[in-house]
Amino acid sequence: MADLRSNFIGIKSPNPFWLASAPPTDKEYNVVRAFKAGWGGVVWKTLGENPPVVNVSSRYGALHSADQRMIGFNNIELITDRPLEVNLREIKQVKRDWPDRAVVVSLMVPCTEEAWKGILPLVEETGADGVELNFGCPHGMSERGMGSAVGQVPEYVGMVAKWCKQYTRMPVIVKLTPNVTDVRKPARAAKEGGADAVSLINTINSITSIDLDIMAPTPTVDGKGTHGGYCGPAVKPIAMHMVADIARDKDTFGLPISAIGGIANWRDAAEFIALSAGTVQVCTAAMHYGFRIVDDMISGLANWMDGKGYKTIEDFRGKAVPNVTDWQFLNINYKSIARIDQDKCIKCGLCHIACEDTSHQAIAAQRVDGKRRYEVIDAECVGCNLCNHVCPVPDCISMVAVETGKPYLNWTQDPRNPMRKAAE
Amino acid sequence: MTQSATPDIAAGRLRADDLAANFDDVKPPLDRKKALIESSRCYFCHDAPCVEACPTSIDVPNFIRMINTGNTLGAAEEILDANILGGMCARVCPTEILCEDKCVRNTSEDKPVNIGMLQRYAVDHLLQSNHRPFARQKPTGKRVAVVGGGPAGLSCAHALAIHGHDVTIFEARPKLGGLNEYGIAAYKTVNDFAQKEVQFILSIGGISAKTGQALGRDVTLDQLRKDFDAVFLGFGLAGVNALGLADEDKLSGVEDAVAYIADLRQAADKSKLKVGRKVVVIGGGNTAIDISVQTKRLGAEDVTLVYRRGPEHMSATWHEQEFAQVNGVKLKHWARPIRLLGHNGAIKEVEFERTALDDRGQLVGTGETYSILCDQVFKAIGQKLVKDPVNGKARESLDLHGGKIAVNEERKTSLGNVWAGGDCIASGIDLTVQSVEDGKVAARSIDRYLRGK
Numbered sequence: 001m002a003d004l005r006s007n008f009i010g011i012k013s014p015n016p017f018w019l020a021s022a023p024p025t026d027k028e029y030n031v032v033r034a035f036k037a038g039w040g041g042v043v044w045k046t047l048g049e050n051p052p053v054v055n056v057s058s059r060y061g062a063l064h065s066a067d068q069r070m071i072g073f074n075n076i077e078l079i080t081d082r083p084l085e086v087n088l089r090e091i092k093q094v095k096r097d098w099p100d101r102a103v104v105v106s107l108m109v110p111c112t113e114e115a116w117k118g119i120l121p122l123v124e125e126t127g128a129d130g131v132e133l134n135f136g137c138p139h140g141m142s143e144r145g146m147g148s149a150v151g152q153v154p155e156y157v158g159m160v161a162k163w164c165k166q167y168t169r170m171p172v173i174v175k176l177t178p179n180v181t182d183v184r185k186p187a188r189a190a191k192e193g194g195a196d197a198v199s200l201i202n203t204i205n206s207i208t209s210i211d212l213d214i215m216a217p218t219p220t221v222d223g224k225g226t227h228g229g230y231c232g233p234a235v236k237p238i239a240m241h242m243v244a245d246i247a248r249d250k251d252t253f254g255l256p257i258s259a260i261g262g263i264a265n266w267r268d269a270a271e272f273i274a275l276s277a278g279t280v281q282v283c284t285a286a287m288h289y290g291f292r293i294v295d296d297m298i299s300g301l302a303n304w305m306d307g308k309g310y311k312t313i314e315d316f317r318g319k320a321v322p323n324v325t326d327w328q329f330l331n332i333n334y335k336s337i338a339r340i341d342q343d344k345c346i347k348c349g350l351c352h353i354a355c356e357d358t359s360h361q362a363i364a365a366q367r368v369d370g371k372r373r374y375e376v377i378d379a380e381c382v383g384c385n386l387c388n389h390v391c392p393v394p395d396c397i398s399m400v401a402v403e404t405g406k407p408y409l410n411w412t413q414d415p416r417n418p419m420r421k422a423a424e
Numbered sequence: 425m426t427q428s429a430t431p432d433i434a435a436g437r438l439r440a441d442d443l444a445a446n447f448d449d450v451k452p453p454l455d456r457k458k459a460l461i462e463s464s465r466c467y468f469c470h471d472a473p474c475v476e477a478c479p480t481s482i483d484v485p486n487f488i489r490m491i492n493t494g495n496t497l498g499a500a501e502e503i504l505d506a507n508i509l510g511g512m513c514a515r516v517c518p519t520e521i522l523c524e525d526k527c528v529r530n531t532s533e534d535k536p537v538n539i540g541m542l543q544r545y546a547v548d549h550l551l552q553s554n555h556r557p558f559a560r561q562k563p564t565g566k567r568v569a570v571v572g573g574g575p576a577g578l579s580c581a582h583a584l585a586i587h588g589h590d591v592t593i594f595e596a597r598p599k600l601g602g603l604n605e606y607g608i609a610a611y612k613t614v615n616d617f618a619q620k621e622v623q624f625i626l627s628i629g630g631i632s633a634k635t636g637q638a639l640g641r642d643v644t645l646d647q648l649r650k651d652f653d654a655v656f657l658g659f660g661l662a663g664v665n666a667l668g669l670a671d672e673d674k675l676s677g678v679e680d681a682v683a684y685i686a687d688l689r690q691a692a693d694k695s696k697l698k699v700g701r702k703v704v705v706i707g708g709g710n711t712a713i714d715i716s717v718q719t720k721r722l723g724a725e726d727v728t729l730v731y732r733r734g735p736e737h738m739s740a741t742w743h744e745q746e747f748a749q750v751n752g753v754k755l756k757h758w759a760r761p762i763r764l765l766g767h768n769g770a771i772k773e774v775e776f777e778r779t780a781l782d783d784r785g786q787l788v789g790t791g792e793t794y795s796i797l798c799d800q801v802f803k804a805i806g807q808k809l810v811k812d813p814v815n816g817k818a819r820e821s822l823d824l825h826g827g828k829i830a831v832n833e834e835r836k837t838s839l840g841n842v843w844a845g846g847d848c849i850a851s852g853i854d855l856t857v858q859s860v861e862d863g864k865v866a867a868r869s870i871d872r873y874l875r876g877k
């Protein structure tokens with residue numbers, strides 16, 4: 001059986017599945033329920049200075065798939081609205097009761113040395129395993145010069161990270177905002193500031209929907225709405241790209257990453273770990289289905305690892321990173337074409353119409369003895385993969401490599417590239 | 425056990441609330457939540473097999489997608505554009521052999537999208553709203569007579585009215601609706617839906633209805649052809665096939681299923697309907713199933729349906745057969761009635777001969793017989809065209825084919841300005857949805873004819 005134990009920058013947990021700093025980790029009651037359910041760790045919902053913030057009523061918006069499941073989720077909730085001392089007392093109690101679980105405390109205070117210097121010892125006193133600096137929340141707090149307002153300025157990121165390393169012995173994780181053009185800049189700054197790790201992504205600026213009756217964004221607070229932080233399955237691709245960018249950047253290569261963003265099951269987790277994440281943090285999926293989703297995450301990851309022969313997380317961590325490259329280095333001579341398994345095909349015609357209307361007219365709609373048949377026209381197929389994605393039947397359409405007899409050639413080498421660098 | 429000397433045919437066999445439950449909606453409508461879940465199952469197929477399977481070619485994926493996006497009125501418009509009786513068809517179509525049979529989800533999971541129920545959801549929504557999607561075009565001054573106010577006639581009349589023609593419907597019965605009003609099993613169309621649909625159709629304007637007017641009795645085809653620019657015949661099949669057995673018309677308790685069902689549909693109080701304790705039904709179509717299940721639900725103790733061939737030969741679909749069985753009807757196959765035995769003028773027993781297919785595939789009697797004791801026998805072995813009204817004394821007579829009115833692809837008959845559709849034409853498909861299509865296709869042809877005139 002695979003060993004899922006995790007040691008992330010010295011913070012140990014029985015598995016790499018942590019709950020992200022968010023409503024599920026706002027108080028002892030929830031966190032204890034999570035630990036009972038089997039979660040490896042939590043990042044306690046962000047603490048701030050007293051007096052506590054005040055939250056509004058109606059805080060979440062959602063994007064649903066056609067079958068009414070949330071695929072995207074947003075919130076306009078601020079950091080914890082409970083008094084600092086209550087949170088600190090509960091953190092201390094939880095850590096005492098659950099010594100084998102990771103308890104990291106998220107922090108957000110004004111961007112002054114005094115503020116950070118003041119709160120860190122209070123957290124350290126709880127026995128928590130580390131702190132995560134919330135430089136990510138894109139709503140509300142950012143208007144007050146905190147959260148993503150800090151995360152968007154690499155100099156501030158580095159500066160606060162440095163203060164924190166100076167005033168605590170605890171490991172420091174910097175949580176990054178995705179609301180930047182290039183996430184590598186704040187990540188580099190965090191590293192330069194001495195941060196032990198980064199976690200990403202925080203939520204994305206978003207408006208999930210407009211209520212067409214009252215003509216206002218949702219969630220709606222007395223007729224008005226504001227942008228919130230977007231998360232859930234829909235943001236996973238964005239998060240993966242940012243994690244990969246940091247994982248393969250020469251300046252941040254090797255910087256420990258706790259991955260966040262749309263992780264809902266073991267497979268999502270495995271993918272982020274393959275991109276070098278040491279732990280993964282979950283919020284939306286837990287808020288959607290409750291804490292017991294961790295059952296599948298634990299057994300699914302272990303079973304998959306057993307099947308692949310990976311004994312520990314480290315055995316496959318980062319294995320996909322070398323295969324993330326720039327477009328210009330892709331093999332231009334590689335060719336694949338679609339293949340339709342006629343035995344599995346249910347004749348819905350979606351592959352045909354997608355290709356016919358919007359792509360390369362490479363799937364013929366035929367009638368053979370009156371029966372529908374969809375067939376790939378090899379000569380027209382560019383291997384774009386669209387048909388494969390629109391097909392509702394698992395494994396019905398596959399992309400098969402075609403032997404071209406041509407060697408690896410990337411765009412920098414291609415004679416058709418007018419900007420090609422001359423051969424040395 | 426002693427056998428009573430008098431037939432046991434009685435009213436009020438069930439308590440009022442049981443009776444009400446038995447004749448309530450057999451498939452309760454989808455609510456919004458269920459409609460959203462079910463509509464999300466549709467893959468939005470291209471060149472969808474379900475559309476091809478629908479005699480009226482309703483764009484099924486499109487209307488289902490509209491339900492899913494909350495555009496329920498748009499969904500209903502999509503349906504009604506193709507099939508103005510989409511509400512009734514959603515209730516009575518044998519979807520298990522039409523659209524749902526062709527749903528691609530059958531291939532992978534044996535569970536089609538519930539198209540019929542989604543269609544009902546959309547159309548009911550529109551009918552319950554104030555939204556009226558159709559408007560008449562400028563009046564043309566052309567007049568069309570529609571004979572028969574059933575699905576074919578209503579469909580034709582509505583389409584003609586849209587085109588601005590004035591339509592007069594001649595209906596022999598007191599109410600419009602045809603089999604929707606007098607034939608469909610009661611639990612398939614509750615709350616007077618047939619009449620609500622008729623009112624919706626008439627609300628377009630330009631359609632007047634003369635009820636109690638039978639062709640051949642009150643009006644003649646010759647006269648209609650003279651008085652109107654065009655005539656559409658959609659009067660269905662008024663004749664009922666007989667068993668051809670001695671005493672068939674003499675013994676009490678031997679009844680036509682069609683007439684009994686019509687009485688049942690019109691009965692204000694079903695507890696007043698008399699039904700036998702032991703019932704035998706002869707036939708293998710939907711009428712046979714409907715009379716079997718409805719007599720069972722009226723309180724008959726034993727209902728036995730006997731069909732001369734096998735289950736696969738029944739024109740009632742597998743779904744209908746299962747429905748009958750679930751309702752406690754005993755289905756017996758491969759036997760034909762050869763003798764009706766009475767006592768004191770009332771049916772007492774039906775003697776059947778077992779049947780089989782011979783080497784040439786012909787149905788033959790085996791000589792082996794058995795009898796079923798009964799109080800009531802229902803004949804449900806098909807209906808036929810009554811020719812007299814159309815061809816009795818007419819100047820020119822209509823061409824017939826296989827005992828029904830011959831038409832071309834546009835549903836035009838052999839007579840110059842006469843079209844026909846529904847069960848009375850020789851299409852081989854006696855479904856409500858086919859009748860609607862006939863009326864629609866005929867109306868298109870009539871419109872072209874009238875504009876060219």
